[in-house]
Amino acid sequence: MPRPLLSLGIAVPLGALLAALPADAEAAVPEPRTMDAILAQAPAGDWRSPDPENLLVMTLDAGRVVIELSPDHAPEHVANLRILAREGYFDGLSINRAQDNFVVQWGDPYGDDPAKARPLGSARTSLPAEFSTPIRDELPFVRLPDVDGWAPEVGFSDGFPVGRDPAAGIQWLAHCYGIVGAGRGNAPDSSNGTGLYVVIGQSPRQLDLNITTVGRVLEGMPLLAALPRGQGPGGFYEEPALRTPIRRIALAAALPEAERPRLERLDTASPSFAALVEARRNRAEAWYLRQAGHIDLCNVPLPVRERPGR
Amino acid sequence: MPRPLLSLGIAVPLGALLAALPADAEAAVPEPRTMDAILAQAPAGDWRSPDPENLLVMTLDAGRVVIELSPDHAPEHVANLRILAREGYFDGLSINRAQDNFVVQWGDPYGDDPAKARPLGSARTSLPAEFSTPIRDELPFVRLPDVDGWAPEVGFSDGFPVGRDPAAGIQWLAHCYGIVGAGRGNAPDSSNGTGLYVVIGQSPRQLDLNITTVGRVLEGMPLLAALPRGQGPGGFYEEPALRTPIRRIALAAALPEAERPRLERLDTASPSFAALVEARRNRAEAWYLRQAGHIDLCNVPLPVRERPGR
Numbered sequence: 020m021p022r023p024l025l026s027l028g029i030a031v032p033l034g035a036l037l038a039a040l041p042a043d044a045e046a047a048v049p050e051p052r053t054m055d056a057i058l059a060q061a062p063a064g065d066w067r068s069p070d071p072e073n074l075l076v077m078t079l080d081a082g083r084v085v086i087e088l089s090p091d092h093a094p095e096h097v098a099n100l101r102i103l104a105r106e107g108y109f110d111g112l113s114i115n116r117a118q119d120n121f122v123v124q125w126g127d128p129y130g131d132d133p134a135k136a137r138p139l140g141s142a143r144t145s146l147p148a149e150f151s152t153p154i155r156d157e158l159p160f161v162r163l164p165d166v167d168g169w170a171p172e173v174g175f176s177d178g179f180p181v182g183r184d185p186a187a188g189i190q191w192l193a194h195c196y197g198i199v200g201a202g203r204g205n206a207p208d209s210s211n212g213t214g215l216y217v218v219i220g221q222s223p224r225q226l227d228l229n230i231t232t233v234g235r236v237l238e239g240m241p242l243l244a245a246l247p248r249g250q251g252p253g254g255f256y257e258e259p260a261l262r263t264p265i266r267r268i269a270l271a272a273a274l275p276e277a278e279r280p281r282l283e284r285l286d287t288a289s290p291s292f293a294a295l296v297e298a299r300r301n302r303a304e305a306w307y308l309r310q311a312g313h314i315d316l317c318n319v320p321l322p323v324r325e326r327p328g329r
Numbered sequence: 330m331p332r333p334l335l336s337l338g339i340a341v342p343l344g345a346l347l348a349a350l351p352a353d354a355e356a357a358v359p360e361p362r363t364m365d366a367i368l369a370q371a372p373a374g375d376w377r378s379p380d381p382e383n384l385l386v387m388t389l390d391a392g393r394v395v396i397e398l399s400p401d402h403a404p405e406h407v408a409n410l411r412i413l414a415r416e417g418y419f420d421g422l423s424i425n426r427a428q429d430n431f432v433v434q435w436g437d438p439y440g441d442d443p444a445k446a447r448p449l450g451s452a453r454t455s456l457p458a459e460f461s462t463p464i465r466d467e468l469p470f471v472r473l474p475d476v477d478g479w480a481p482e483v484g485f486s487d488g489f490p491v492g493r494d495p496a497a498g499i500q501w502l503a504h505c506y507g508i509v510g511a512g513r514g515n516a517p518d519s520s521n522g523t524g525l526y527v528v529i530g531q532s533p534r535q536l537d538l539n540i541t542t543v544g545r546v547l548e549g550m551p552l553l554a555a556l557p558r559g560q561g562p563g564g565f566y567e568e569p570a571l572r573t574p575i576r577r578i579a580l581a582a583a584l585p586e587a588e589r590p591r592l593e594r595l596d597t598a599s600p601s602f603a604a605l606v607e608a609r610r611n612r613a614e615a616w617y618l619r620q621a622g623h624i625d626l627c628n629v630p631l632p633v634r635e636r637p638g639r
Contacts, residue, residue: 119551120506150619166478168623196430196531205616220554221506221628222531225612225621241429241558244530248551302535306515309460311535313478315625318531 051303054295058322061291066283067178068326069237073097074271075104076280077239079114079263084239085271085280086199089179091158092192093149093233096201099142100212100233101270106140108213109268117246118254120220124202125265126213139213148207149231151189159288160190163296165313169193169224173316175287179235180316182227192232195222195317197240200232219244222317237282237323281326295320361613364605368632371601376593377488378636379547383407384581385414386590387549389424389573394549395581395590396509399489401468402502403459403543406511409452410522410543411580416450418523419578427556428564430530434512435575436523449523458517459541461499469598470500473606475623479503479534483626485597489545490626492537502542505532505627507550510542529554532627547592547633591636605630 052060069087077084090097103109109126116124129135154160160181162174170182173193180198183190192198195218202214210231217236236243246263249256256262271279285292296319301310362370379397387394400407413419419436426434439445464470470491472484480492483503490508493500502508505528512524520541527546546553556573559566566572581589595602606629611620 117555119554166476168476168625169621207618220530221625223628224625225609225617225628227621228619229617244429245427245555245557247555299535307535307539308517309538311479311537315478315531315534318533318535 051301052294052298053303054298054320054322056303057291057294057298058285058324061285061289063327065286065289065291066324066326067286068283069178071271071274071279072101073234074237074280075100075234075268076271076274076278077109077268078266079239079242080266081242082239083280084242085237085282086234087178087237087284088234089177089192089232091155091177092152092179092181092190093201093231094152095143095146096149096210096212096231096233099146102140102142103212104268104270105273106142107267108137108140108142109265112137112265113262114243114246114265115249115262116216116253116255117219117248119248121218121223121254122216123219123243123246124214124216126202126215128259128262130213139211142211142213144211145208146211146231148203148210150207150228151184151191154183154185154188154190158190161288161293163314163316163319165300165315167316169227175292175319175321178284178287178321180319180321182316191227192234193222193316194218194224194226194232195235196220197236198232199234199236200226200230203230217243222315224317235321237284238280282323283326284324285322287321295322361611362604362608363613364608364630364632366613367601367604367608368595368634371595371599373637375596375599375601376634376636377596378593379488381581381584381589382411383544384547384590385410385544385578386581386584386588387419387578388576389549389552390576391552392549393590394552395547395592396544397488397547397594398544399487399502399542401465401487402462402489402491402500403511403541404462405453405456406459406520406522406541406543409456412450412452413522414578414580415583416452417577418447418450418452419575422447422575423572424553424556424575425559425572426526426563426565427529427558429558431528431533431564432526433529433553433556434524434526435573436512436525438569438572440523449521452521452523454521455518456521456541458513458520460517460538461494461501464493464495464498464500468500471598471603473624473626473629475610475625477626479537485602485629485631488594488597488631490629490631492626501537502544503532503626504528504534504536504542505545506530507546508542509544509546510536510540513540527553532625534627545631547594548590592633593636594634595632597631605632 073088075086088097114125167173172183201210203210251257383398385396398407424435477483482493511520513520561567
């Protein structure tokens with residue numbers, strides 16, 4: 020993102036950045052690299068293809084939204100979401116809420132009315148709260164070195180931004196931009212995955228440990244974040260015609276191979292990701308005159324790309 | 330924002346919250362109050378009307394955007410912006426960029442082309458960088474008690490979110506949602522106010538002390554934050570037809586009294602604002618099962634309302 024804020028010129032071509040690296044770069048002290056250079060140079064092994072059993076593919080008239088679910092952080096909700104998607108529960112429902120600088124939310128607009136609510140099919144109507152899960156050694160955790168006011172430790176596990184409290188032995192998927200959660204009423208166990216929201220503004224970390232987070236958007240955030248804001252309380256649309264139709268939410272594993280998203284995300288346990296974090300704590304781009312020497316959990320980009328080849 | 334995430338029911342009416350307060354509340358230990366209750370109970374003296382010399386009124390086809398400029402933090406840029414607005418510099422220009430989770434930017438799309446750029450009239454073409462200003466005792470500063478990774482101290486001055494470095498003797502307007510800055514090229518003194526941007530995503534605090542921030546949006550953020558994202562590099566629109574026309578940007582002081590925005594904002598040095606901060610660090614709403622006991626600078630709401638009366 021060189022010269023990001025005034026000039027209309029495009030970014031410095033990647034080739035120029037690569038050419039600027041000395042031929043013996045690996046033997047010498049490494050030059051500071053930009054994120055773009057790090058991604059261009061990341062070996063294929065530093066990228067991961069998400070499990071199709073964890074991918075929801077939402078079809079809107081404006082395009083496709085792909086969500087990666089995290090069974091590590093919300094196993095019961097993810098299991099229910101797979102059933103809901105396989106049975107077509109969301110198909111024909113709508114996006115019902117867009118609250119500026121907070122969330123966009125979708126599901127059954129009549130879900131609170133037993134006479135009009137869509138039946139849940141084989142899915143469970145009630146689930147336990149999954150606000151956190153026990154810390155497990157087998158789940159990789161790359162800790163961010165920087166202070167965080169909301170959690171004793173923050174970092175990344177398998178592509179997701181995570182908070183941890185080692186004293187309490189718990190971890191949770193943190194409310195960053197693009198994180199998806201399961202709406203609930205006042206009862207902690209009142210979510211079942213039929214109503215989902217995504218963060219579209221400043222990270223509302225006060226929701227952490229108060230609600231079940233289930234995954235994150237890998238593709239399509241601009242389609243959700245640019246929806247017109249609702250004028251009703253909480254950003255709900257006051258007229259049904261203002262809601263955005265959801266044509267389908269499918270589980271990728273249930274789609275023919277050719278229709279599955281061909282996405283991969285940078286492995287957050289890889290050397291490339293470690294370099295990326297450092298490149299964002301201290302920017303190599305010439306535009307930056309002062310280095311922050313810091314980054315917040317929710318400012319760290321989690322790169323996603325189309326899978327190369329074929 | 331009680332029951333915000335699943336139910337379609339509206340918020341608890343303010344009346345119900347007020348009625349729940351005991352009649353002798355002031356003599357007793359105060360009940361925890363929600364932000365809505367604090368705002369409903371704030372005395373008139375806790376609100377401030379911005380100086381019309383500091384208000385920019387942007388007219389889009391979709392509605393009005395009102396920006397409060399901060400001469401405390403960028404005196405030279407604000408002086409130039411008053412001239413640009415009084416002379417109609419922005420009228421008929423456009424919004425040229427919307428980068429998801431970053432900024433929306435407007436100005437002269439041909440500003441980099443001397444042959445096509447709109448003349449600046451009486452305004453200055455070059456200004457000093459105003460990335461920070463010296464800390465001045467006469468400017469009130471209410472410090473937030475919570476840790477911040479980007480600045481030694483953070484808090485609020487006269488309605489704006491501010492970072493401070495007492496050792497260096499400097500303060501600056503921090504890059505929170507809705508903050509407006511003056512785009513620049515790679516040279517630190519290459520901004521003059523003709524290109525402005527507003528933060529529409531997770532607070533990009535790495536820009537702090539790297540660019541001149543000039544004010545914040547008091548009204549109309551949903552109009553800017555919900556613009557379709559540009560498909561070009563950096564979120565610039567690739568086709569001129571995709572740009573949003575700016576019909577006018579006027580200085581409120583230059584408008585007839587009846588056309589000036591009748592807005593006021595909560596005084597950040599008032600007891601009501603102190604109560605609000607505490608009400609957001611620890612939530613009184615029944616929906617919250619766990620209190621964060623913390624808030625980040627950019628999560629603190631800065632309330633604005635229509636001025637009551639007449």
